Amino acid sequence: MESKLNPVKFFFRLLVAALVCLVLVSVWFLWGRLEGEKPVIATEIPSFLNPSQEFILNLSDAKSGIRKVWVAIEQNGKETVLRDDLYPLKGSPDSAPVHSLSVSVKVDAKKLGITDGKAIFRVMVRDNSWRGWFHGNKTAIEKEIVIDTRPPEIVVMNRVHNLNQGGAGLVIYRLSEPCPVNGVMVGDIFYPGQAGYFSDPGIYLAFIALNHQQGPGTDLFIKAVDQAGNATRAGFPHHIKRKVFKKDTINLSDSFLNQKMPEFDVEIPPDSQKPMLAKFIMVNKELRESNYQKISSAVAASDSKLYWGGIFTRLPNSAPRAGFADHRTYMYEGKEVDQQDHLGVDLASLQHSPVPAANSGRVVFVDFVGIYGKTVLLDHGFGLFSMYSHLSSFNVKAGQMVSKNDILGYTGSTGMAAGDHLHFSTLVRNTFVNPIEWWDEGWIKNNISDKIKEVQSTIK
Incomplete structure (x- = not known):
């Protein structure tokens, strides 16, 4: 005989189950509501x-x-x-x-x-x-x-600033407060200032440059932005002398193309293997720009020490073969195929001549750079660099300190060089400037050394 479920017991069990569910739901709800993770x-x-x-x-x-x-x-x-x-x-x-x-x-x-x-x-x-x-x-x-609601104050320390198109210069100024961003604008190019040369930490040096296309009429001013973001700017007296650079025509021969272009196969993507002339144009334009970016990266930082002194020396017993900012028109079979500017000076001596450091500095780059071939870059401090290209071999390593006339390597014809020579360049930050100025004792005295001495005399 089947026993019947007692209604009271059934109701009690149902009530217990409901209460258990209610407790579980409440615990779940409260657990979510009482979560302890902070914003x-x-x-x-x-x-x-x-x-x-x-x-x-x-x-x-x-x-x-x-x-x-x-x-x-x-x-x-x-x-x-x-x-x-x-x-x-x-x-x-x-x-x-x-x-x-x-x-x-x-x-x-x-x-x-x-x-x-x-x-x-x-x-x-x-x-x-x-x-x-x-x-x-x-x-x-x-x-x-x-x-901080007040913009910084700028005091220009020198009264005369004579600049050449394609040349360098020095601006010295004092800031009323520390400014993480400060320097000189030349057109749309910014040249940062650096403290550390003078005992007064508020005085900054900024080596500046006019590239070979910036002549009279280029805007120049000092800008500073303090730690709060307050910005100010100040002009300074200056004179820019126009320069006219040489125009040159280079006739490309099949023998040169057949000899040189295969050297760049590793630099050109596999799907871009073209006829020799097309390959030359790609190397001369696109690879040149890529090489410039590589050089720019190498000179992005500069020591706050003036390593160099006196005139910069040039390759001994050498003759110039090409000048700074020569505008080159490249011809092939009587037709123009490209135009480029030569941003250095080519110096030729005996084959594999030793290449001395133009002045004291720190080696910041030793590597192969496309059209420039084997290249060494020296940091002379405060944004001034020198570059030695087309070398056949190296004699220094990155990070090494060198003195004026220490041997960096030997001349050669690596890169886009038709014969053994040295391609020598000077740069202010990542702007190529005319090396001739740095070979001129009078120019260095008037535009660099005397300015520093003038400011030094005012510091007590």
């Missing part, structure tokens, strides 16, 4: 703020979402709230929870009555968790900052 503030607060500084706070909370964002600044005991924003609760009908957020913060010092000097910057973010008696998990940061 993340991913932005680094700037140490300096300018008169109308605006920056972005990147905030996130992966679980319950962002509930409140509060930003304030305190100075001299007075706290000014910049933002006090609330965001939708998790599960609210009006919107989904906010898990990531970019908040714009603007500090208008004048409008807020904040003066120059130290202040405390505070950021607080809460999420939708029920932790902290329903206030949510909190992340807060506090940082001492400096309010």
Whole structure:
């Protein structure tokens, strides 16, 4: 005989099951609501703020979402709230929870009555968790900052700046405060200034250059941006002398192309193997530009030490074969096929002649560079470099210090060279300048040495 289930027991079991489910659901719900992961503030607060500084706070909370964002600044005991924003609760009908957020913060010092000097910057973010008696998990940061509303002052230390088209120059100036960005604009090219030569840390040297296409009318001025982002600029007296450079015609022969172009097969992509003339044009244009970028990378940084002294020496017992900024027109079978500018001086002596360092410096580059062949680059300090190309072999290593006339290597015909010679270049940063100036004792005295001595005499 089957026993019947007691209704009371059945109801009791059902009630227990319901309570267990309710407890489990409640635990699951509360576990989510009481999550303990704090919001993340991913932005680094700037140490300096300018008169109308605006920056972005990147905030996130992966679980319950962002509930409140509060930003304030305190100075001299007075706290000014910049933002006090609330965001939708998790599960609210009006919107989904906010898990990531970019908040714009603007500090208008004048409008807020904040003066120059130290202040405390505070950021607080809460999420939708029920932790902290329903206030949510909190992340807060506090940082001492400096309010700086005044642009830096620039004082030019020399009165005369005579420059040649395609030539170099030196500008010396004093800044009223440290400026992470400072230097001289020449047209649209920036030449950074460097401190460290003088005992006064506020005095900067900037070697500058006019490239071979920049003549009279080129804008020149000093610019400086302080740690708060305040910017200023100052002009300085200068005179630019126009230079007219030589024009040259080079006739390409089949024998030259057949001899030289195979050397560049490793430089040209496999799918670009073309007839010799087409290969020459690719090498002379595209590879030349790529080689310039490689050189630019090598001279991107320069030591704050003036390693060199006196005139720069040239290859002994040599004769010039091509000049700086010669404009070359390349002809093949009576037709023009390309045009390029020669940004150095070609010097020829005996085959495999020893190549001396033009002046003291640090070896920063020893490698093969496409059209320039085997090349050595020396850093002479404060942005001045010399380059020695088409070498047959090297005698130095990168990082090595060399003195004037130390042997760097030996002349050759590597790269786009028709015969054994040295291609010698001088650069200010990544701008090629006329080497003839650096071989001229009078030019160095008037444009470099005397300027430094003049400033040195004013420092007590």
